[in-house]
Amino acid sequence: MPSLSTAPQDKRSQQLEYLMRRFGDQVLKLAYYYVQDQQLAEDISQEVFFRVYTNLDRFRQESSYFTWIYRITVNLCRDHLRSAAFRRLIPWGDTHALEKLESEPDQLPELTDGGEVWRQVMNLPVNYRVVLALFYFHDLPVKEIARITNMKEGTVRVNLSRARKRLKDNLVQQGVQKNAGQKAECKTKTSTSRS
Amino acid sequence: MRDKKLNAKLKQARVEAEDFFAGWSFAPLREKVQAKVHSHWQQRPGLRLKLWPWAAAALLLFVTLVVYQQSSHQPLALDRSPQEPPVQYPSSPQNNDEYWLSFFHLTQPDWQQGKLLAVVHIIIPYQINPDRLIVPATHLQLKRGQYLSFVGDQDQVEIILDAAALKPLPTRKHSPQFYAAQSGRAIILLEPKDKNIPGQKLFVIISEQ
Numbered sequence: 001m002p003s004l005s006t007a008p009q010d011k012r013s014q015q016l017e018y019l020m021r022r023f024g025d026q027v028l029k030l031a032y033y034y035v036q037d038q039q040l041a042e043d044i045s046q047e048v049f050f051r052v053y054t055n056l057d058r059f060r061q062e063s064s065y066f067t068w069i070y071r072i073t074v075n076l077c078r079d080h081l082r083s084a085a086f087r088r089l090i091p092w093g094d095t096h097a098l099e100k101l102e103s104e105p106d107q108l109p110e111l112t113d114g115g116e117v118w119r120q121v122m123n124l125p126v127n128y129r130v131v132l133a134l135f136y137f138h139d140l141p142v143k144e145i146a147r148i149t150n151m152k153e154g155t156v157r158v159n160l161s162r163a164r165k166r167l168k169d170n171l172v173q174q175g176v177q178k179n180a181g182q183k184a185e186c187k188t189k190t191s192t193s194r195s
Numbered sequence: 196m197r198d199k200k201l202n203a204k205l206k207q208a209r210v211e212a213e214d215f216f217a218g219w220s221f222a223p224l225r226e227k228v229q230a231k232v233h234s235h236w237q238q239r240p241g242l243r244l245k246l247w248p249w250a251a252a253a254l255l256l257f258v259t260l261v262v263y264q265q266s267s268h269q270p271l272a273l274d275r276s277p278q279e280p281p282v283q284y285p286s287s288p289q290n291n292d293e294y295w296l297s298f299f300h301l302t303q304p305d306w307q308q309g310k311l312l313a314v315v316h317i318i319i320p321y322q323i324n325p326d327r328l329i330v331p332a333t334h335l336q337l338k339r340g341q342y343l344s345f346v347g348d349q350d351q352v353e354i355i356l357d358a359a360a361l362k363p364l365p366t367r368k369h370s371p372q373f374y375a376a377q378s379g380r381a382i383i384l385l386e387p388k389d390k391n392i393p394g395q396k397l398f399v400i401i402s403e404q
Contacts, residue, residue: 013229013232016228016229016232017225017229020224020225020228021225024220024221024222024224024225025216025219025220025221027221028219028221028224029216029219032216038219042224045221045224046224046227046228046231049225049228050228050231050232050235053228053232054235115207115208115210115211115214115215116211117204117205117207117208117211118208118211118212118215120208121205121208121212132205133212136205136206136208136209137208137209137212137213164198164201167201167204167205168201171201171204
């Protein structure tokens with residue numbers, strides 16, 4: 001990575017261009033893990049890099065550009081999840097629902113395409129699926145995930161463990177239902193052929 | 196399901212995720228971000244625009260200071276024509292028991308020098324109606340060094356001083372004048388020359404500065 005912070009002021013657009021090329025796709029994916037809506041994820045990603053640009057002068061190399069940009073993404077996504085538009089779904093006065101917001105599966109995911117396991121991952125509560133995705137799909141260590149998500153490392157580990165357990169249960173449940181469905185289908189076929 | 200199998204499922208999920216995101220690219224969004232940045236800088240006020248509220252505030256403060264300074268040097272010159280004598284309004288009575296009045300305080304500006312004189316005159320008007328003498332006060336409070344003038348028809352009223360605290364000054368036509376030379380009390384009698392009209396007493400108290 002070139003020495004970005006020492007670049008002259010008038011080269012900020014170039015710095016931004018570099019950062020977008022370097023991290024744009026990852027930011028888009030991370031935003032999608034949170035909001036599960038492609039259009040929203042794109043909007044958030046654009047806002048991320050706009051903020052990156054406006055705050056480039058204030059970046060003090062205390063973390064890597066990668067961590068800094070990911071943290072902006074996480075914060076924007078969380079802001080979005082807490083936004084009034086999202087809260088409209090919660091019944092008036094139901095404060096517990098708001099508190100559970102990040103630990104329960106989202107109510108507004110778009111129908112996720114892709115494979116079965118991937119869909120099960122995306123059906124996990126947001127904190128679980130983000131940690132799981134960053135750890136298993138982006139190969140980030142727990143320490144880095146903790147920095148990005150502003151969690152303690154212990155919390156990340158706990159979320160990771162619970163995410164695995166929840167995913168396992170869901171996959172087993174899905175398998176049971178699938179087997180049951182297949183058996184029922186076989187029985188129907190058998191009885192039809194006998195008659 | 197064992198952990199080994201779950202790990203295998205997660206590897207499968209990773210492949211599925213890569214497939215899912217395969218068609219995604221941030222590249223088309225880069226131009227949008229650059230356009231947003233560009234419009235942001237175009238809309239952003241320049242240094243001049245940014246500083247103008249401060250400049251306006253500084254100018255206002257400067258004007259205020261100038262006006263204040265001028266008014267402190269020449270307090271009455273700004274809003275009065277030289278022909279108008281400046282007027283100080285009477286102070287309120289000091290207590291209810293003694294109805295001491297100070298009124299018609301006129302400061303006499305030295306228009307030639309543009310300065311105010313330190314001397315303060317108190318003018319008492321009087322008038323004879325057909326059957327009585329009208330004087331606007333019965334008690335008066337002066338400070339040592341002040342001047343007291345009576346303005347009225349001197350041909351019809353005789354003004355008599357009954358104390359040493361006030362010193363009579365050479366009388367101008369229609370305006371007998373007194374000077375509060377020392378603290379103390381004095382009585383001034385206003386006696387109409389028409390003996391059918393009762394006179395009046397004006398009680399004067401002179402205090403130190």
